[in-house]
Amino acid sequence: xxxxxxxxxxxxxxxxxxxxxxxxxxxxxxxxxxxxxxxxxxxxxxxxxxxxxxxxxxxxxxxxxxxxxxxxxxxxxxxxxxxxxxxxxxxxxxxxxxxxxxxxxxxxxxxxxxxxxxxxxxxxxxxxxxxxxxxxxxxxxxxxxxxxxxxxxxxxxxxxxxxxxxxxxxxxxxxxxxxxxxxxxxxxxxxxxxxxxxxxxxxxxxxxxxxxxxxxxxxxxxxxxxxxxxxxxxxxxxxxxxxxxxxxxxxxxxxxxxxxxxxxxxxxxxxxxxxxxxxxxxxxxxxxxxxxxxxxxxxxxxxxxxxxxxxxxxxxxxxxxxxxxxxxxxxxxxxxxxxxxxxxxxxxxxxxxxxxxxxxxxxxxxxxxxxxxxxxxxxxxxxxxxxxxxxxxxxxxxxxxxxxxxxxxxxxxxxxxxxxxxxxxxxxxxxxxxxxxxxxxxxxxxxxxxxxxxxxxxxxxxxxxxxxxxxxxxxxxxxxxxxxxxxxx
Numbered sequence: 367x368x369x370x371x372x373x374x375x376x377x378x379x380x381x382x383x384x385x386x387x388x389x390x391x392x393x394x395x396x397x398x399x400x401x402x403x404x405x406x407x408x409x410x411x412x413x414x415x416x417x418x419x420x421x422x423x424x425x426x427x428x429x430x431x432x433x434x435x436x437x438x439x440x441x442x443x444x445x446x447x448x449x450x451x452x453x454x455x456x457x458x459x460x461x462x463x464x465x466x467x468x469x470x471x472x473x474x475x476x477x478x479x480x481x482x483x484x485x486x487x488x489x490x491x492x493x494x495x496x497x498x499x500x501x502x503x504x505x506x507x508x509x510x511x512x513x514x515x516x517x518x519x520x521x522x523x524x525x526x527x528x529x530x531x532x533x534x535x536x537x538x539x540x541x542x543x544x545x546x547x548x549x550x551x552x553x554x555x556x557x558x559x560x561x562x563x564x565x566x567x568x569x570x571x572x573x574x575x576x577x578x579x580x581x582x583x584x585x586x587x588x589x590x591x592x593x594x595x596x597x598x599x600x601x602x603x604x605x606x607x608x609x610x611x612x613x614x615x616x617x618x619x620x621x622x623x624x625x626x627x628x629x630x631x632x633x634x635x636x637x638x639x640x641x642x643x644x645x646x647x648x649x650x651x652x653x654x655x656x657x658x659x660x661x662x663x664x665x666x667x668x669x670x671x672x673x674x675x676x677x678x679x680x681x682x683x684x685x686x687x688x689x690x691x692x693x694x695x696x697x698x699x700x701x702x703x704x705x706x707x708x709x710x711x712x713x714x715x716x717x718x719x720x721x722x723x724x725x726x727x728x729x730x731x732x733x734x735x736x737x738x739x740x741x742x743x744x745x746x747x748x749x750x751x752x753x754x755x756x757x758x759x760x761x762x763x764x765x766x767x768x769x770x771x772x773x774x775x776x777x778x779x780x781x782x783x784x785x786x787x788x789x790x791x792x793x794x795x796x797x798x799x800x801x802x803x804x805x806x807x808x809x810x811x812x813x814x815x816x817x818x819x820x821x822x823x824x825x826x827x828x829x830x831x832x833x834x835x836x837x838x839x840x841x842x843x844x845x846x847x848x849x850x851x852x853x854x855x
Contacts, residue, residue, distance in 0.1 A: 380413040380414055381413070381414050383413055384409075384410040384411075384413035384414040384417065384420070385410075387406050387407075387409050387410040387413070388406070388407065388410045388419070388420060388423070390406050391403045391406035391407045391410065391423065391427075392423070394406060395423070395426070395427060395430075398430075398811050398812060398813060400427045400430045400431050401431070403423075403424075403427045404424055404427045404428065404431075407420050407423050407424035407427065408424065411424070416447055417447070418443075418444040418445070418447040418448040418451045418454055419444075419451075419453075421440045421441070421443045421444035421447065421454070422440070422441060422444040422451065422453045422454045422457050424440045425437040425438075425439075425440035425441040425444065425454075425457040425458070425461065426457055428440060428461075428756070429457065429460060429461050429464065431756075431786075432464070432757065433756035433757060434461040434462075434464050434465045434757055434758045435754065435755050435756050435757050435758025435759070436756045436758075437457065437458070437460075437461035438458055438461045438462065438758060440457075441454050441455070441457040441458035441461065442454075442458060444457070445458070450481055452477075452478045452481040452482050452485075452488070455474040455475070455477045455478045455481070456474070456475075456478050456488075456491075458474050459471040459472075459473075459474030459475045459478065459491075459495070461758075462474065463495070463498075463669075464669070465758055465759070466665045466666075466668070466669055468495065468498045468499045468502055469499055469502075471495055471498075472492075472495045472496065472499050475488070475491055475492040475495045476492065478491075478492070479492050498848070517690065518683070518686040518687050518690050519570075519571055519574050519687060519690055519691070522567055522571065522683070522687070524564050524565075524567035524568045524571060527563060527564040527567065528564075529562055529564055533562050535550075535551075535554050535559055535560070535561060535562060536550040536551035536554055536561060536565065537562075537565065538565050538568055538569075541568075541572075543568075543569065543572065543645055543648035543649045544649065545616075545618075545649060547645070547649075548616075548642070548645045548646060548649055549616075551565075551641070551642070551645060552608065552642055555604060555635075555638040555641075555642065556604075556605070556608065558839055560679060561641060563680060563681065563684075566641060566680060566684070567684075567687075569641055569644050569645050569648055570641075570644060570684070570687055570688065570691055571687075572648045573644040573647050573648055573691060574690070574691045574694055576647055576648070576651050577647075577656075577691065577694035577695060577696070578694050580694075580696050581696065581724055582696055582697045582698070582723060582724055582725070582726045582727075582728045583696065583697065583698045583699070583700065583720060583723045583724045584655060584696045584698070584699045584700075585699075585700050585703070586622075586624070586655060586699055586700065586701045586702070587702060588622075588701060588702050588821065588822075588823040588826070589823060590823050590824045591822075591823065592620075592822070592823055593621075593820055593821065593822045593823070594622055594623075594624070594701060594820070594821045594822075594823075595614055595621070595622070595623045595624070595818055595819065595820050595821075596623070596624045596626060596701075596707060596781055596802060596818065596819045596821070597610060597623060597624070597625050597626060597802065597804040597818045598626050598628075598783030598784075598790075598791075598801070598802035598803040598804040598805075598816075598817070598818070599626075599627065599628035599659065599783050599784065599786075599803050599804060599805050600625065600628065600629050600633075600639055600804055600805055601628055601629075601630070601631060601632040601633045601636075601661070601805045601808065601809075602629075602630050602631060602632055602633025602634060602635050602636030602639055602671070602672070602675075602843075603633040603635065603639070603805045603806075603835075603838070604633070604635035604636075604638040604639050604642070604838070605635070605836050605837070605838040606804070606805060606806055606816060606833075606835060606836060606838075607639055607642065608836075609833060609836045610804065610816075610818060610833070613831065613833055614818060614820070614831070616646075617646045617650070617653040617654040618650065618653050619650055619652055619653050621653070622652060622653050622654065622655070623653070623654050623655065624654075624655040624656075624657065624699055624701075624707060625643055625654065625655070625656050625657070626657050626659070626707055626708075626709055626781070626782070626783045626802070627657045627658055627659020627660070627661070627662060627695075627709035627742070627783060627784075628659035628660065628661045628662070628709065628783065628784070629643055629656075629659070629661075629662070630661055630662070630667065630671075630672040631661040631666055631667060631670035631671050631672045632661075632670055632671060632805075632808070632809055632843055632844060633671075633805065633809075633843055634671065634675060634841045634842065634843055634844070634845040634846060635838070635841070636671065636672045636675050636676075637672075637675055637676060637679045637680065640688070643656060655696075655699060656695055656696070657695060657696055657697065657698065657699060657707065657708065657709055658692065658695035658696065658697055658709065658728070658742065659709040659710075659742060659783070659784070660709065660710065660732065660742040660743050660759075660784070662692040662695055663689075663692065663731055663732050664689050664731055665731070667685075667688075667689070668848070669847065669848055670844070670847055671843075671844050671845070671846040671847040672688075672846075673685050673846075674846030674847060674848070675845075675846035676688060677846075678846060693728065693729050693730055693731065694728075694729065695728075696728070697723065697726060697728050697738060697741050697742075698723050698741060700720065700777070701821065701826070702823060702824075702826055703776070703777075704777055704778040704779065704826060705777070705778065705779045705780075705781060705821065705826060706720075706771075706772070706775070706777050706779070706780050706781070707780075707781045707782070708741045708742075708780075708782055709741065709742055709782065709783055709784055710740065710741055710742045710743045710744045710745065710760060710782060710783075710784045711740065711741070711743075711744030711745055711746060711760070711763060711780075711782050711784070712740065712744060712763045712767055712768060712771050712780070713737060713740050713744070713763075713767075713771070714740060714752065714761050716767070716770055716771075716774075717774065718737065718771065718774075719774065719775060720775050722737065723737065723741070726738050734759065739759065739760060740760050740761060742760070743755065743757060743759045743760030743784075744760040744761050744762070744763060745757070745760070745761075745762050745763075745784065745785060746762065746763060746764070746765075746768070746782075746794050746795060746799055746801070747762035747763060747764050748764070748765075748794070749764050750764040750765060750766040750767075751764050751766065751767070752764065752767060764795075765794070765795035765796055765798065765799075768780055768795040768798050768799050769795065769796075769798055772798060778798075778826075779798060779799070779800065779828070780795075780798060780799045780800070781799075781800050781802060781819065781828075782799065782800075782801055782802075783801065783802055783803055783804075784801070784803075785801055785803060786803050786805070786808045786812055786814050787801055787803050787814060787817075788813075788814050788815070789814070789815050789817065789832055790802070790803055790804070790806065790814060790815040790816045790817025790830075790832045790833070791803065791817040791819070791830050791832070800819065800828060800830075802817050802818065802819050802830075803816065803817065804816045804817060804818055806833060806834055806835035807834070807835035809843040809844070810842065810843050815832045815833060815834055816832065816833050816834075816835070817830055817831060817832045817833070818830075818831055819831075
């Protein structure tokens with residue numbers, strides 16, 4: 367049996383080693399290697415689980431990877447270990463803010479202020495959070511029940527909007543969106559010129575009419591000898607979208623695309639991205655397919671920049687219009703009856719059939735649970751079975767879940783997006799699931815590649831193409847995001 371002295375020496379040795387590993391983790395964090403930082407903080411915690419700093423630092427790393435559920439768990443552990451550790455409350459409050467849970471965040475920032483009454487930074491963040499909660503309460507007080515809401519789109523007649531004689535940008539002649547118009551518009555956007563609101567309204571309203579007629583699950587047929595391209599998240603990175611078209615060609619009936627959600631937010635050229643994708647949809651509905659992501663929602667757009675960008679570049683009316691049109695986006699696509707494509711992932715229960723997805727009433731803001739929520743938010747995990755979501759919404763699902771879903775629906779492959787990957791893609795679940803992410807150097811800091819997947823009929827074998835980020839004008843990501851969120855990024 368070891369002596370007390372031996373136990374004490376071992377404990378001291380573990381504490382010293384944990385501190386050394388923490389320093390390595392800090393360096394990884396500074397280098398934006400957040401997954402590596404998490405692994406190292408985890409090792410430090412295994413050696414000394416009673417150090418609140420390790421838990422709070424790992425929480426911050428999870429926040430950087432948008433794993434807000436895990437961040438909240440770690441920060442909660444930090445304040446459990448040390449109830450007077452202000453940074454634990456701070457990290458948890460930041461994660462709550464990122465999830466749009468302003469009231470929970472406010473409680474944590476109030477606690478930070480109590481612990482650090484003379485800290486000007488804590489006071490500033492508390493004031494911003496108080497403003498956000500007050501605004502939320504006001505919006506709730508004046509909100510109209512969904513059943514009583516009038517369509518914003520039906521109140522707009524773009525034909526009555528005059529185009530000033532000095533306007534030299536892209537113009538739609540009559541009702542038809544042509545390739546020449548889309549090319550001119552993209553070129554204007556590339557040179558940081560805006561599209562006239564008349565034509566912006568026309569594009570969004572025409573897209574709404576097309577999307578309204580689609581089912582919640584869209585079947586796509588790729589004829590023999592033809593190809594089809596699937597792209598993942600673009601997140602307002604317009605210049606990288608242009609690069610995809612440079613590498614793979616513009617959308618057309620002969621070169622069709624599916625963009626798999628999260629067109630907007632984070633990147634500060636989201637208006638340019640969404641108008642470009644919508645314009646191609648108007649030009650040729652079969653040339654481009656669009657799926658809803660978790661960021662095509664009011665709550666996300668309010669926090670992560672799209673709402674602010676739309677107000678700045680277009681108008682308040684467009685904020686309402688985009689929110690309405692996003693509710694018309696389909697939730698899933700099946701290509702050649704074999705490839706299932708959704709933004710997030712699979713489900714909390716077995717036995718979900720394609721007919722269940724077709725039957726989803728999608729014309730609403732995403733709910734916090736159920737099939738629609740899981741389609742938009744879920745992530746794969748390496749272990750079998752199901753687990754809690756790292757994000758705090760949806761769930762994590764294993765390879766056995768993927769294989770049962772494919773077998774139940776006579777499918778071969780799941781393609782999803784939703785997660786940044788170092789190489790722009792990742793193949794999981796014994797090749798039965800591919801994640802594709804098309805925003806390289808995400809938020810100008812992650813250093814990842816982007817990717818897209820080309821399928822050619824009849825084999826429909828995935829060919830993955832990766833690419834690096836291209837330069838863009840000096841407008842930082844999140845430039846239009848809420849003040850309080852920008853303070854944490």
